[in-house]
Amino acid sequence: MSVQTSTVITRQEALSLAIEKTTRLLSYFLLIILAFTFLLPLYWMFTGSFKLQQVTMSVPPEFFPTHPTFENWVQLFNGPWPIWRWVFNSVTVSLLTVVLVLIVSSLTGYGFGKKKFPGSNILFVILLSTMFLPNQVILIPLFLLVRAWHLTSSTLGTYFAMAMPLISSPFGIFLIKQFCSSIPDELIDAARIDGASEWGVFTRIMLPLLKPALAALAIFTFNQAWNYFMWQLVIAQNKFQYTIPVGVSIISRTPSAGKMITDIGLNMAGGSFGALFMIAFFIAFQQYFIKGITFGAVKG
Amino acid sequence: MDKSGTDMNKIRSLASEFRKGWTGYLFIAPGYLAFIIFMLAPILFAISLSFYKASFDINARQFVGFQQYTLLLKDSVFKRALINTIGYVFVIVPTTVIISLIVAFLIDPLGGKTQAFFRGAFYIPGVAGGVVLSVVYLWIFNPTYGLLNYLLGQAGMKPVMWLATAPYSFLAVCAVVLTFTIGQPVILFQAGLAGISQDILDAATVDGANALQKVLSIRLPLLRPVLLFVLATQTIQVFQLWEVIYMLTGGGPYNTSTSLVFLIFQTAFINSNYGKASAIGVILMFIIMVVTFIQLRFWRNSDI
Numbered sequence: 001m002s003v004q005t006s007t008v009i010t011r012q013e014a015l016s017l018a019i020e021k022t023t024r025l026l027s028y029f030l031l032i033i034l035a036f037t038f039l040l041p042l043y044w045m046f047t048g049s050f051k052l053q054q055v056t057m058s059v060p061p062e063f064f065p066t067h068p069t070f071e072n073w074v075q076l077f078n079g080p081w082p083i084w085r086w087v088f089n090s091v092t093v094s095l096l097t098v099v100l101v102l103i104v105s106s107l108t109g110y111g112f113g114k115k116k117f118p119g120s121n122i123l124f125v126i127l128l129s130t131m132f133l134p135n136q137v138i139l140i141p142l143f144l145l146v147r148a149w150h151l152t153s154s155t156l157g158t159y160f161a162m163a164m165p166l167i168s169s170p171f172g173i174f175l176i177k178q179f180c181s182s183i184p185d186e187l188i189d190a191a192r193i194d195g196a197s198e199w200g201v202f203t204r205i206m207l208p209l210l211k212p213a214l215a216a217l218a219i220f221t222f223n224q225a226w227n228y229f230m231w232q233l234v235i236a237q238n239k240f241q242y243t244i245p246v247g248v249s250i251i252s253r254t255p256s257a258g259k260m261i262t263d264i265g266l267n268m269a270g271g272s273f274g275a276l277f278m279i280a281f282f283i284a285f286q287q288y289f290i291k292g293i294t295f296g297a298v299k300g
Numbered sequence: 301m302d303k304s305g306t307d308m309n310k311i312r313s314l315a316s317e318f319r320k321g322w323t324g325y326l327f328i329a330p331g332y333l334a335f336i337i338f339m340l341a342p343i344l345f346a347i348s349l350s351f352y353k354a355s356f357d358i359n360a361r362q363f364v365g366f367q368q369y370t371l372l373l374k375d376s377v378f379k380r381a382l383i384n385t386i387g388y389v390f391v392i393v394p395t396t397v398i399i400s401l402i403v404a405f406l407i408d409p410l411g412g413k414t415q416a417f418f419r420g421a422f423y424i425p426g427v428a429g430g431v432v433l434s435v436v437y438l439w440i441f442n443p444t445y446g447l448l449n450y451l452l453g454q455a456g457m458k459p460v461m462w463l464a465t466a467p468y469s470f471l472a473v474c475a476v477v478l479t480f481t482i483g484q485p486v487i488l489f490q491a492g493l494a495g496i497s498q499d500i501l502d503a504a505t506v507d508g509a510n511a512l513q514k515v516l517s518i519r520l521p522l523l524r525p526v527l528l529f530v531l532a533t534q535t536i537q538v539f540q541l542w543e544v545i546y547m548l549t550g551g552g553p554y555n556t557s558t559s560l561v562f563l564i565f566q567t568a569f570i571n572s573n574y575g576k577a578s579a580i581g582v583i584l585m586f587i588i589m590v591v592t593f594i595q596l597r598f599w600r601n602s603d604i
Contacts, residue, residue, distance in 0.1 A: 027406045027409075030406060031403070031406045031418060034399070038421065038479055038482070039421055042425060042428060045435070056439070057444075061445070061447055061450055100334075103331075104330065104334050107330055108327065108328045108331030111325075111327030115324030115328075116321065116324065118321055120324065120328075123328070130343065132536055133343065133588065134536075134540050134585055136564050136565070137343060138338070138339060138342035138343055138346065139568070140346055140349065140568050140577055140578055141341070141349070142338065143568070144358050164338055170335075173331060226429070227429040227430070233569075249546075251435075252435045252438060267435050270435065271436055275428040278427040279424055279428060281427070282424060283420070286420060289427075290419075290491075294488060294491040
C-alpha cells in the first residue's frame with residue numbers, strides 16, 4: 001500500500017520534472033533563436049567584409065565566405081579614406097566629452113547634493129527639466145555659435161565643437177547628486193573637524209566615494225559621444241575631421257572608383273571596423289555599462 | 301543679556317548659512333555656467349528663432365511672429381513626418397517592450413556566465429550603433445541580392461522593394477531600430493526580475509501557483525515601475541529617431557518614412573532654413589514634454 005503511494009508520487013514528480021525539463025529546453029531554444037536573429041546583421045556584416053564583390057551580389061547568398069578575401073580590408077586601410085585619423089578623432093572627441101562631463105557633473109552634483117544655499121531647488125529643477133528634451137533642438141543655435149566662433153577652422157576647436165552639446169549633462173549631474181545624497185553627512189563633518197578645507201572634503205572624501213558612479217557615467221558618456229552622429233556629421237567639414245560613424249556613413253554613400261554601384265565588401269569592412277571598437281569597449285567594461293543603465297531605474 | 305545672545309546666534313547662523321551657501325554656489329558655478337551656455341541659452345534661442353524667418357545669413361533674420369507655425373500646419377511633409385513619428389513610437393515601443401520582456405524572463409533563470417553572455421548578445425547591436433547597423437541593412441534589404449528577399453523567396457514569398465515602396469520602407473526602419481533598442485530594456489527588466497525576493501515566489505509555490513500564474517500575478521506587477529521607466533525612455537528615444545532614416549530611405553518614398561527629427565536635420569542643415577527647423581524642434585519638444593509628463597504621472601501613481 002505504502003509502496004504503491006510512493007510510486008504514484010514518484011510518477012507525478014517525474015512528470016513535473018519532465019515538464020520542467022521540456023520548458024527549460026524550449027526556452028533555451030527560443031532564446032538561441034532570438035539571439036541569433038538579433039546578431040544576424042552583425043554576423044552578415046563581419047562575414048560580408050571577407051567576400052568578393054561578385055560574391056556579395058550572388059543569389060543564393062553565401063552564408064559563410066567559402067573563398068575569404070582580405071581585399072576589402074586592404075582597400076579600407078590603403079584606400080583614399082584616412083580611417084586611422086577617424087579613429088583618433090572619435091577617441092579624442094569621446095574622451096574629451098567624458099572628461100568635461102565628469103568635471104561638470106561631479107562639481108555640480110556635489111554642490112546640489114550636499115550644499116544648502118538659497119535658490120538651490122529652483123536652479124536644480126530648471127536643470128532637471130531639460131533632461132528629457134530632444135537634444136536636436138539645441139543643435140541649431142550651437143551650430144550658429146560654432147560658425148560664428150570659427151571653431152572648425154582648427155583641429156582642437158573641432159574637437160571642442162563636437163563635444164559641446166553633451167558637456168552640461170543633466171543626467172550626469174542628477175546621477176551624481178543622487179549618489180552624493182546617499183553619502184552620510186557624518187563623513188563630511190568628521191573630515192571638517194579634522195581640519196579639511198571645502199576643496200579637501202570634495203577631493204579627498206567625496207571623489208573616492210563617487211568612483212563607482214563616475215565610472216558608470218564615464219562609460220555611458222563615452223558611448224553616447226561616440227555615437228552622437230547628427231552633430232558630428234554637421235560639424236565635420238572634410239574627411240580629416242570625420243569620426244568613425246561619419247566616415248562609415250560617407251563610405252556607404254560613395255560609389256567606389258570606376259564603378260557606379262557601392263562596394264558592398266568595402267562597406268562591410270568599414271562597418272565592421274567601426275563596430276569592433278565599441279564592441280571591444282563594451283566587453284571590457286560590461287559591468288559599468290550595466291550599472292549605468294540600471295542606476296535609478298531599479299532599486300537594488 | 302539673554303536676548304542679545306540669541307541675536308548673536310541668529311547673526312552667526314545667518315553668516316554661516318551664507319558661508320555655506322557661498323561655497324555651494326562656487327561648486328555649482330562652472331557646471332551651471334556650462335549648462336546656461338550650452339543648454340539653456342540654446343533652448344531659449346531656438347524658441348525665439350522659431351518666430352523668425354532665418355536662413356544661412358542669420359543676422360538678416362526677420363521677425364514673422366507665428367508664421368512658421370501656421371505654415372507648418374499647412375505643410376504636408378510636416379504632417380507626414382508627425383504622423384510617421386507617432387507611428388514609429390506606436391510600432392517600435394510596444395514591440396521593444398514585449399520582446400525584451402520575453403528575453404528577460406528567458407534569461408532570468410540562467411546561471412552567471414550564460415546569463416551574461418545572452419544579456420551581452422542582445423546589447424551588442426546597440427553599442428555598434430544605428431549608423432553601422434544601417435550599413436549592413438542596406439545590403440540585407442537590397443531587392444535583388446539582399447538576404448531578406450532571398451529568405452522570403454525560400455518561404456515562397458514574392459520579393460519586396462524594401463526601401464523604395466510604401467509601407468515597406470517604414471517597416472524596414474522599424475525593424476532596424478528594433479535590433480538596437482532592446483538591449484537596454486533587457487538589462488533593466490532582468491535586473492528588475494532579479495530584485496524580486498525569492499520568499500514571495502516560494503510562498504506562491506506553497507500556495508499552489510504554477511509558473512504562469514507566478515509570472516502574471518506576481519512578477520509582472522512587481523516589474524511595473526521598471527516597465528514605466530522603460531516606456532518613458534524608449535518613447536523619448538523613438539521620438540528622436542532619424543539616423544536610420546538618413547542612412548536607409550532618406551525619408552522616402554514620398555516622405556512615407558520620414559520623421560520629425562529627420563525633417564529638422566534636412567530643414568536646418570541641408571536647406572539652412574533655421575526658423576522653420578526651430579519651429580519643428582519646438583513642436584517636438586512640446587510633444588515630448590506632454591508625453592513625459594503623462595508618463596511620469598502614471599509612474600508616481602504606481603509607486604503608492
